[in-house]
Amino acid sequence: MTDLLSIRNLTVTFPTPRGPVDVVRGISFSLGRERLGIVGESGSGKSMTGRSILKLIRPPGRISADEMIFDGIDLIRRSERQMREIRGARISMIMQDPKFSLNPVMTIGEQIAEALTTHNSVTRRDLRNRVLEMLHAVRIHEPARVAGLYPHEVSGGMGQRVMIAMMLIPEPDLLIADEPTSALDVSVQAQVLDIIEELVAGKGMGLILISHDLNLVARYCDRILVMNGGEIVEQCAADALHRAQHPYTRGLLAAIPRMDEDREELPVLDRSAWAAA
Amino acid sequence: MSALHEWLLEESPSSRTQARLGRAWRILSALARNPLAAIGALIIIALVVTALFAPLIAPFSAVGQDLSNRLMPPSAEHWMGTDELGRDIFSRVVYGSRITLLIVAMVAVISAPIGLLVGAISGYAGGWTDRILMGITDIFLSMPKLILALAFVAALGPGIENAIIAIAITAWPVYARIARAETLTFRDAEFIAAIRLQGASATRIILRHVLPLCASSTIIRVTLDMAGIILTAAGLGFLGLGAQPPLPEWGAMISRGRNFILDQWWVATMPGFAIIAVSLGFCFLGDGLRDVLDPKQRESR
Amino acid sequence: MAGRAAHGAVGLARFMLVTILTFLGLLAITFFIGRVVPIDPVLSVVGDRATQEVYDAARERMGLDRPLVVQFFSYVGNVLSGDLGQSISTGRAVTSDLARVFPATLEMATIGILIGVLLGVPMGVIAATRQGSWADQLIRVLGLLGYSVPAFWLGLVGLAVFYAGLGWVAGPGRVDFFYEGMVDTITGLYLIDSLIAGEMDIFRNALSHLVLPASILGFFSLAYIARMTRSFMLDQLAQEYVTTARVKGVPERRVVWRHAFFPIRIQLITVIGLSYASLLEGSVMIEVVFSWPGIGNYLTTALLNADMNAVLGATLVIGSVFILINKISDVLYRILDPRARQ
Numbered sequence: 001m002t003d004l005l006s007i008r009n010l011t012v013t014f015p016t017p018r019g020p021v022d023v024v025r026g027i028s029f030s031l032g033r034e035r036l037g038i039v040g041e042s043g044s045g046k047s048m049t050g051r052s053i054l055k056l057i058r059p060p061g062r063i064s065a066d067e068m069i070f071d072g073i074d075l076i077r078r079s080e081r082q083m084r085e086i087r088g089a090r091i092s093m094i095m096q097d098p099k100f101s102l103n104p105v106m107t108i109g110e111q112i113a114e115a116l117t118t119h120n121s122v123t124r125r126d127l128r129n130r131v132l133e134m135l136h137a138v139r140i141h142e143p144a145r146v147a148g149l150y151p152h153e154v155s156g157g158m159g160q161r162v163m164i165a166m167m168l169i170p171e172p173d174l175l176i177a178d179e180p181t182s183a184l185d186v187s188v189q190a191q192v193l194d195i196i197e198e199l200v201a202g203k204g205m206g207l208i209l210i211s212h213d214l215n216l217v218a219r220y221c222d223r224i225l226v227m228n229g230g231e232i233v234e235q236c237a238a239d240a241l242h243r244a245q246h247p248y249t250r251g252l253l254a255a256i257p258r259m260d261e262d263r264e265e266l267p268v269l270d271r272s273a274w275a276a277a
Numbered sequence: 278m279s280a281l282h283e284w285l286l287e288e289s290p291s292s293r294t295q296a297r298l299g300r301a302w303r304i305l306s307a308l309a310r311n312p313l314a315a316i317g318a319l320i321i322i323a324l325v326v327t328a329l330f331a332p333l334i335a336p337f338s339a340v341g342q343d344l345s346n347r348l349m350p351p352s353a354e355h356w357m358g359t360d361e362l363g364r365d366i367f368s369r370v371v372y373g374s375r376i377t378l379l380i381v382a383m384v385a386v387i388s389a390p391i392g393l394l395v396g397a398i399s400g401y402a403g404g405w406t407d408r409i410l411m412g413i414t415d416i417f418l419s420m421p422k423l424i425l426a427l428a429f430v431a432a433l434g435p436g437i438e439n440a441i442i443a444i445a446i447t448a449w450p451v452y453a454r455i456a457r458a459e460t461l462t463f464r465d466a467e468f469i470a471a472i473r474l475q476g477a478s479a480t481r482i483i484l485r486h487v488l489p490l491c492a493s494s495t496i497i498r499v500t501l502d503m504a505g506i507i508l509t510a511a512g513l514g515f516l517g518l519g520a521q522p523p524l525p526e527w528g529a530m531i532s533r534g535r536n537f538i539l540d541q542w543w544v545a546t547m548p549g550f551a552i553i554a555v556s557l558g559f560c561f562l563g564d565g566l567r568d569v570l571d572p573k574q575r576e577s578r
Numbered sequence: 579m580a581g582r583a584a585h586g587a588v589g590l591a592r593f594m595l596v597t598i599l600t601f602l603g604l605l606a607i608t609f610f611i612g613r614v615v616p617i618d619p620v621l622s623v624v625g626d627r628a629t630q631e632v633y634d635a636a637r638e639r640m641g642l643d644r645p646l647v648v649q650f651f652s653y654v655g656n657v658l659s660g661d662l663g664q665s666i667s668t669g670r671a672v673t674s675d676l677a678r679v680f681p682a683t684l685e686m687a688t689i690g691i692l693i694g695v696l697l698g699v700p701m702g703v704i705a706a707t708r709q710g711s712w713a714d715q716l717i718r719v720l721g722l723l724g725y726s727v728p729a730f731w732l733g734l735v736g737l738a739v740f741y742a743g744l745g746w747v748a749g750p751g752r753v754d755f756f757y758e759g760m761v762d763t764i765t766g767l768y769l770i771d772s773l774i775a776g777e778m779d780i781f782r783n784a785l786s787h788l789v790l791p792a793s794i795l796g797f798f799s800l801a802y803i804a805r806m807t808r809s810f811m812l813d814q815l816a817q818e819y820v821t822t823a824r825v826k827g828v829p830e831r832r833v834v835w836r837h838a839f840f841p842i843r844i845q846l847i848t849v850i851g852l853s854y855a856s857l858l859e860g861s862v863m864i865e866v867v868f869s870w871p872g873i874g875n876y877l878t879t880a881l882l883n884a885d886m887n888a889v890l891g892a893t894l895v896i897g898s899v900f901i902l903i904n905k906i907s908d909v910l911y912r913i914l915d916p917r918a919r920q
Contacts, residue, residue, distance in 0.1 A: 056824055058816075080830075088827030095825075100818035105841045105915070115826045166826070415596075416603030421859040421900045424877070425607070428893045431881045432611040504726045512863055515730050516878055531731055535867075538734050539742040546738075549731035556726030564722075 006030035010065040025230040037217030040227035089119040092167040093176040097183035098159025102151035109147030157188030314565020320558025337365035339372035358543040369525035387445040392452025400460025417450040501563035504556035663887035672891035681766025683872030693796025702807020724801020733867035748786040750869040814838040851907030
């Protein structure tokens, strides 16, 4: 299997008053048309890794890498203009909270249509049909009505399905989902993830699912990267997670509560175990 | 030296004094790193020094006339030239700094406490007190400031004291709004409740605990407003409603120079540069203070 | 649906109440100023050698013996019926004086705000999208100058340079002396009236008189509008949905204008309204410098003559227009923002 994406030595740096700080420190990994999970606490660099792939780190942050090859194209050597041809059309990203990531003064229909018309020329009638089809595909029951609504008029779960529709309508090859459900009610989280899983599988895309939730990632992904302090500390197949070696991963696993247990004390991560290494 | 530096920047200060000095040090060093704020601070310091030592700095008297030397262009002797009565413009500008400083200081001393008090009482008391006080504040806020000041001066009569009162009347509502907004954010906080449980009176809570917390945002706002106050005062002087002759007030000086603007341009323009420099100084300093003292603003940068 | 309509009606009633209270507040302030004047209004009518009987009779006739509240409401009644009293310096009713001078101010302020918006908004957007560049620094300095240069001083310098020095523009006044009164007053705006009459010479002359004072006013509104636009845009560009647009591959120009700028146009309306209102205020100084026969000049002349009816009348009109513009921009905000609409 040829790699869809292969990254070597990716570093993301932010200047601070006390000198530059690396939030991602020279990580390397590759991805086929599979589902890869990236797990870590907040601040572990997992979101920055996701955004670096699209080269959307806001200045003054800086990205560097030996190479970042996507389908034969080295993204790191591409100009901003050339990146725009790839964004949306070939690599897309679902962001965390639809409350903030959808434009409040454009209707849902307009925003989805824009994703398509940016890269393809479509006739007006075709456009409308495809937007409604896409809304239907993310299980929105009255697509015509919803298309005319503004984001603040729909629920968080529906907002995130709109986001999925918007990001998948140009049929990209790779979808990055950055904490797609952590802003949602528990009751709709599974539904949103099921929709992502179904559409990704149906179109044969690659998926990078970024989350702090080990269980969730283990359930929806084939392979898992565990990040801590800007580095990849563990790589394994999802079904081999319980055999993970690194003390940080073991610590995270131990922290997951179980239905059938009775604990005196909740475990605390003992950071000294790997900090020395 | 470095020991002192470390003591100041200690993450967990061991005394209140150390915490306060550390905070002051951080603010000062942040201000020093911001070039515009540093320039602003220098201008303000220069203004204060000029006002204090005006007789030593000014080469001539501010009011002494010399009719044989009328309307002389800028020269080595008279840096900014002379006016229609032969007075040295540079010396008048130097003495004028006293009037400007007096006006801004008085306006700040009158309007900031009134605004703070109204805002703090309004925010802390809530209910009808809040509604009535803020209603009055909003009415004042929705009026054009300069026009209101003009009308008040018209009623009170021209003169520097009345100009100060008129400007102060138009300046306080903004501070009341700020103080109220700040008070609302911590009115229901645990530490206020704790003080109340200790039996402190509302007066004591407002004076000792609420007002100090509103201080930093008010200081920023007052500094930023200074430029506007200087411009309004100069405008009143220009219209002949502020400081009266022969006082060397900058706005009034421009007004007199108006008659000579086409041939003796320096008479009107020189005092203008002084106004611009001082106003810019307060703007720079206010901007810098906001960046340093107001973390909410800083985050969005 | 009925609930939403009722909610809207309550909101509207509340808004109207606040607006009315604000106007009453303005009236209370002008009334109060009229009361605290050290000049005794009775004396100015009867003269200081009148006997006590004559004085008392005049006082009663003028209604000054009645309680303050009654006096206030009769004052409000007069103002509402368009009676602002007589001006002692022009000898005419203040209302008709104000109607005559207002168009001159309106014309200047309107051209000023056009300059401010057409230049200030793009400058603010450019400054925000190239944060830290020399263009951004320049716009920042211009913005600060807008807060620290006295308008009347800039007017004088402008006259010295562009009128006396370079001769690019005409001097003080609205038109040259010999064009005065040659065009019928229709709107009171010389630019429009001369176009209606087809007098291109007068139009050019009026424009040449207008361009300098209006540009100076425009500079102040430009400084304010550019500064506000910049800070709104910086806020917007940091929004997650702007990143969303970039993720979609939307071209940068469209990201800036459609995604970042479009939502702030509503906030900008408020800023522009505020700026327009403050131009009316700023025009007072400019009018004095340029001998512009507008409301500012009228007000300052009245001030120096202690013509209180004229002073209060002009204050009332400028204050009312100021409040009105603010309220209109408030209403526009509610209508245009889909989030505030419901």
